[in-house]
Amino acid sequence: MNTQQLPIEIQKIIAARQQEFSRLEETLDQKGGFIAADDFLLSDAVIAIALGKNVLLKGPTGSGKTKLAETLATYFKQPMHSINCSVDLDVEALLGFKTIAQENGQNTIEFIPGPVVKAMDMGHLLYIDEINMAKPETLPILNSVLDYRRMVFNPFTGEVVKAKKSFGVIAAINEGYVGTVPLNEALKNRFVVMEVPYVQGDVLKHVLLNESKLHDHRLIDKFVMLSEDLITQVKNAQIPEEAASIRALIDTCDLATYLPPLRAIQRGIIDKLEEEREKAAIMNIASTLFE
Ligand SMILES: Nc1ncnc2c1ncn2[C@@H]1O[C@H](COP(=O)(O)OP(=O)(O)OP(=O)(O)O)[C@@H](O)[C@H]1O
Ligand SMILES: [Mg+2]
Incomplete structure (x- = not known):
């Protein structure tokens, strides 16, 4: 991305934030970063x-x-604290917990900050993964963190935590996935939403060349075609969406560096599925592309 093309005010904000975190700088490595289909x-x-x-x-x-979240953190040169949501996620996993510590031979109670408090205190980024996996009653504690107040009452210390200006939040959801619940409207309302679909065509080729061990362009082109066919099958409701996952495709390309492609596809994509009909549909497509 060319920073020069961004509005000047945005460039200024970015420059200020990059400077603030330059001590912690990791160079922005284009190779290995997120590659977007959409400019x-x-x-x-x-x-x-x-x-x-x-x-x-x-x-x-x-x-x-x-x-993408990691690429954004690298771009802003800001460390990122992550939360992996699950039904077990509780306030302690978000804010932190109290523990007994030793100070000069005395037992004292110490508060160990969790990812939300750390990111707010230090003005870092917070990544909330699979936010729709959390129990709906746990997340409302974040409402005040996520709106203009940018603060939260910490019940473990009795203090109000106020976020530094550079604090930022990125969350991810996989809608409709098993175990997920629809995101509460008030929570969703606090976010700007960006769709991240599976990339296709030349962009996918670029991702596979960057991320997998396979370097045979002819084979990679076939895997790109396979992916396109799988996405068509997903759209026609013939196979589940995860069968077209780019993660699984990268695993498959890695395997195909050493295994015949059809066996790589079997292990990387097909055998993850439950239904024989879906497995046969993919094997059918794969066999026409790879003999
Ligand atoms: N557009 C892309 N640019 C770069 N890498 C990509 C892209 N799409 C997929 N990948 C690669 O696919 C793999 C899976 O990506 P990632 O873990 O970010 O997916 P995710 O959307 O977070 O999945 P999940 O919902 O399961 O957590 C990684 O190796 C990543 O590098
Ligand atoms: Mg993820």
Whole structure:
């Protein structure tokens, strides 16, 4: 992404934030970063974060949401604290917990900050993964963190935590996935939503060349065609969406460096599925592409 093309005010905000965190700098490594199909996805996400908006990345499994969040953190040169939501997620996993510590031979109670408090205190980024996996009653504690107040009452210390200006939030959801619950409207309302679909065509080729061990362009082209066919099958409701996951495709390409492609596809994609009909549909497509 060319920073020069962004509005000047946004460039200024970014420069200030990059400077603030330059001590912790990791060079922005283009290779290995997120590659967007849509020219505006990265720049819109950067603008939203620079403006202090919370960004919700919405897309199927293995579409690069976590990779995009990491790429954004690298871009802003800001460390990122992560939360993996599950039904067991509780306030302690978000805010932190109290423990007994030793000080000069005396037992004292110490508060160990969790990812939300750390990110707010230090003005870092917070990544909330699979936000729709959490129990609906746990997340409302974040409502005040996610709106203009940018603060939270910490019941473990009795203090109000106020976020530093550069604090930012990126969350990810995989809608409709098993175990997920619809995101509460008030929570969703606090985010700017960005769709992260599976990339296709030349962009996918670029991702496979960057991320997998396979370097045979002829084979990679066939895997790109396979992916296109799988996505068509997903759209026709013949196979589940995760069968077209780019993560699974990268695993398959890695295996295909050493195994015959059809066996790689069997292990990387087909054997993850439950239904014989779906397995046969994919094997059918694969056999026409790879003999
Ligand atoms: N557009 C992309 N650019 C770069 N890498 C990508 C892209 N899409 C997928 N990948 C690669 O696919 C793999 C899975 O990506 P990632 O873990 O970010 O997916 P995700 O959307 O977070 O999945 P999940 O919902 O299961 O957590 C990674 O190796 C990542 O590098
Ligand atoms: Mg992820």
